[in-house]
Amino acid sequence: MKNYQRLKGLIAASFTPMDAEGKVNLPVIGKYADLMAKSGMTGVFVCGTTGESLSLTVEERKNILEQWVKSADGRFKVIAHVGSDSLFESMDLAKHAYESGADAIAAMAPCFFKPATVKELIAFFAPIAKSAEELPFYYYNMPSMTGVSLPVAEFLVEGKKSIPNLAGTKFTHNNLMEMGECLALNNGEFEVLHGYDEILISGLVFGAEAGVGSTYNYLSDVYLGIMKAMESGDLETARKLQMRSIEVVKIIIKYGGGVRGGKAIMNLIGIDCGSCRLPIAPFSDEEYKSLKEDLMKINFFDKK
Numbered sequence: 001m002k003n004y005q006r007l008k009g010l011i012a013a014s015f016t017p018m019d020a021e022g023k024v025n026l027p028v029i030g031k032y033a034d035l036m037a038k039s040g041m042t043g044v045f046v047c048g049t050t051g052e053s054l055s056l057t058v059e060e061r062k063n064i065l066e067q068w069v070k071s072a073d074g075r076f077k078v079i080a081h082v083g084s085d086s087l088f089e090s091m092d093l094a095k096h097a098y099e100s101g102a103d104a105i106a107a108m109a110p111c112f113f114k115p116a117t118v119k120e121l122i123a124f125f126a127p128i129a130k131s132a133e134e135l136p137f138y139y140y141n142m143p144s145m146t147g148v149s150l151p152v153a154e155f156l157v158e159g160k161k162s163i164p165n166l167a168g169t170k171f172t173h174n175n176l177m178e179m180g181e182c183l184a185l186n187n188g189e190f191e192v193l194h195g196y197d198e199i200l201i202s203g204l205v206f207g208a209e210a211g212v213g214s215t216y217n218y219l220s221d222v223y224l225g226i227m228k229a230m231e232s233g234d235l236e237t238a239r240k241l242q243m244r245s246i247e248v249v250k251i252i253i254k255y256g257g258g259v260r261g262g263k264a265i266m267n268l269i270g271i272d273c274g275s276c277r278l279p280i281a282p283f284s285d286e287e288y289k290s291l292k293e294d295l296m297k298i299n300f301f302d303k304k
């Protein structure tokens with residue numbers, strides 16, 4: 001791995017803009033990237049859960065990543081999620097990520113035929129990470145979606161033996177005991193990218209230095225405020241801001257969660273992301289009206 005820098009700050013898990021026919025709408029990414037740079041994001045996490053990765057074709061994923069690298073234009077880092085149930089597809093995506101100029105790669109565990117042991121998970125990831133051996137590789141741990149719940153600290157220690165570019169984990173789980181364990185390994189050898197926006201404050205207490213989240217896309221001020229308050233030890237402000245994030249998360253849950261509800265919020269703030277791909281149902285006009293009302297009730301659209 002050359003020129004490797006640890007990830008810091010807020011990394012937005014990007015939505016994949018789609019047009020009225022459900023096709024990927026690449027031109028929107030330019031404006032979207034400008035917003036991310038303006039919002040103080042240090043990176044974007046492309047084609048992860050929020051980006052509907054597993055609902056996209058390999059070609060679409062490649063095109064989206066290339067567009068993000070181009071639109072980021074060096075203003076923030078671009079992390080490519082290359083996970084797939086197909087090992088060869090993942091290897092191809094990893095190689096492509098390196099060739100396209102991405103800054104790092106990450107992969108979630110395969111979720112149909114699931115690895116049953118840490119050893120099997122390592123065996124699956126090793127050739128993927130090797131396909132982009134110059135880039136840091138992060139294990140995207142997200143048991144709620146993959147159904148793979150293997151001990152992450154053990155994976156990091158054992159995995160490092162055969163995956164030299166293993167940099168850490170994107171930890172989308174609220175098991176903070178395990179998260180703390182990962183952060184403490186070998187005096188902080190591994191990065192832990194916090195992935196649970198509504199408890200970012202807790203991840204920071206444990207020592208996480210970066211977070212990846214879907215709600216950072218449209219609530220950047222709140223999360224930047226949390227990072228700043230935690231750095232200066234102002235717990236009261238950090239807690240207040242975290243409660244603000246929880247208010248919004250409660251609303252997105254009402255509308256189907258971070259991907260469906262979040263994409264609708266992007267449309268409301270002027271980044272035309274369209275609908276999610278089926279099986280996630282499109283938003284009806286009534287739902288947009290009701291979502292807008294719910295957000296107005298908590299003064300979401302007021303200037304911060």
Ligand SMILES: CC(=O)N[C@@H]([C@@H](O)[C@H](O)[C@H](O)CO)[C@@H](O)CC(=O)C(=O)O
Pocket residue numbers: 013014045047048049050051144145172195196197198212213214215249257258259
């Ligand atoms: C399960 C899930 O989608 N988690 C989100 C969170 O940002 C989540 O939307 C947020 O914490 C609200 O629950 C991210 O961790 C996902 C993510 O980083 C990604 O899109 O890859």
